[in-house]
Amino acid sequence: MYLAELMARPQSEKGKILIVDDQPLNIKILHQLFNEEYELFMATNGEQAIAICQKVQPDLVLLDIEMPGMSGFDVCQHLKADPETASIGVIFVTAHFDEVQEVKGFQLGAVDFIHKPINPIITTARVKNQFTLKRQSDLLHSIALLDSLTGVANRRQFEQRLPELWKHCCRNQLALSVVMLDVDFFKRFNDRYGHQEGDQCLRQVAKAISDSLRRGIDFVARYGGEEFICILPETPLSGAMNMAKNIVNAVQALHLEHVDSSFKEVTISAGVSSVIPRQDLTWQSLIETADQQLYLAKERGRNQIASLSL
Ligand SMILES: [Mg+2]
Numbered sequence: 001m002y003l004a005e006l007m008a009r010p011q012s013e014k015g016k017i018l019i020v021d022d023q024p025l026n027i028k029i030l031h032q033l034f035n036e037e038y039e040l041f042m043a044t045n046g047e048q049a050i051a052i053c054q055k056v057q058p059d060l061v062l063l064d065i066e067m068p069g070m071s072g073f074d075v076c077q078h079l080k081a082d083p084e085t086a087s088i089g090v091i092f093v094t095a096h097f098d099e100v101q102e103v104k105g106f107q108l109g110a111v112d113f114i115h116k117p118i119n120p121i122i123t124t125a126r127v128k129n130q131f132t133l134k135r136q137s138d139l140l141h142s143i144a145l146l147d148s149l150t151g152v153a154n155r156r157q158f159e160q161r162l163p164e165l166w167k168h169c170c171r172n173q174l175a176l177s178v179v180m181l182d183v184d185f186f187k188r189f190n191d192r193y194g195h196q197e198g199d200q201c202l203r204q205v206a207k208a209i210s211d212s213l214r215r216g217i218d219f220v221a222r223y224g225g226e227e228f229i230c231i232l233p234e235t236p237l238s239g240a241m242n243m244a245k246n247i248v249n250a251v252q253a254l255h256l257e258h259v260d261s262s263f264k265e266v267t268i269s270a271g272v273s274s275v276i277p278r279q280d281l282t283w284q285s286l287i288e289t290a291d292q293q294l295y296l297a298k299e300r301g302r303n304q305i306a307s308l309s310l
Helices: 003-012 024-034 046-056 072-081 099-107 120-143 155-172 186-193 195-212 237-252 283-299
Strands: 016-020 039-043 060-064 089-094 112-115 176-183 219-224 227-233 268-275 305-309
Touching: 016 024, 016 046, 024 039, 024 120, 039 046, 046 060, 046 072, 060 072, 060 120, 072 089, 072 099, 089 120, 112 120, 155 176, 155 219, 155 227, 155 283, 176 186, 176 195, 176 237, 176 283, 186 195, 195 219, 195 227, 195 237, 227 237, 237 268, 237 305, 268 283, 283 305
Parallel strands: 016 039, 016 060, 060 089, 089 112, 268 305
Antiparallel strands: 176 227, 176 268, 219 227
């Protein structure tokens, strides 16, 4: 996903709030306050609240403490103990101002308290603050895993992803492939056209690569300098070679002028490796093999593919 899309997304989507209260009148008051700006869900007891959280993953829960059966504290504890729902923000709503109770609420992981009777201005401000914080933290988290120049995943994200996919393919005995890519004669390109043009070239190449990946599980990262790497899970060598060919063709089809290249335009070389992961191999060996194949493709004249199964 590109940075611009990512930045645009939070404004275009409505935040989700779950309102939990055993008194329908209280739900009604909160509903009137937030109905326009947010997507709302309602529950009148703890069990219902937990089920809705698991199903729709709201951003925020406005949670009544005093309810028959499961109390708000019980619900919060339950949500925080489950990794699937732990990051949902909880604001407690209570009719009693009690310091001991507030301390307990914060210790359980609540982000704020609201007191009944509901004051519309205070309540709206508290909810808005939580949404701002959550969006900023979501955005920071995403940015930390993206390459700032090209908007594709960065090496850090790659190094998290590959071991996960390695385990997945090992467990299910499925083929896993990687494609290592390197822009040909890129130093000459920078020397001739300057670094600004070099950056622009890398952005276009990154887009050509990511546009070539069709499946949601395929993954591309900027590996360093002018190097990119794709992970293709559940893909044998033949499929990975087809993908590499598509990428090599897509980059040449950009027709970016490069007078100091033997091809007179920007091209890319690819090293492909593939394996059905086993215990006696490491994911690093898959990258090493792809890297060696990339070297071979370069040796053989660039703008081509070399491949090997482990
Ligand atoms: Mg109540």
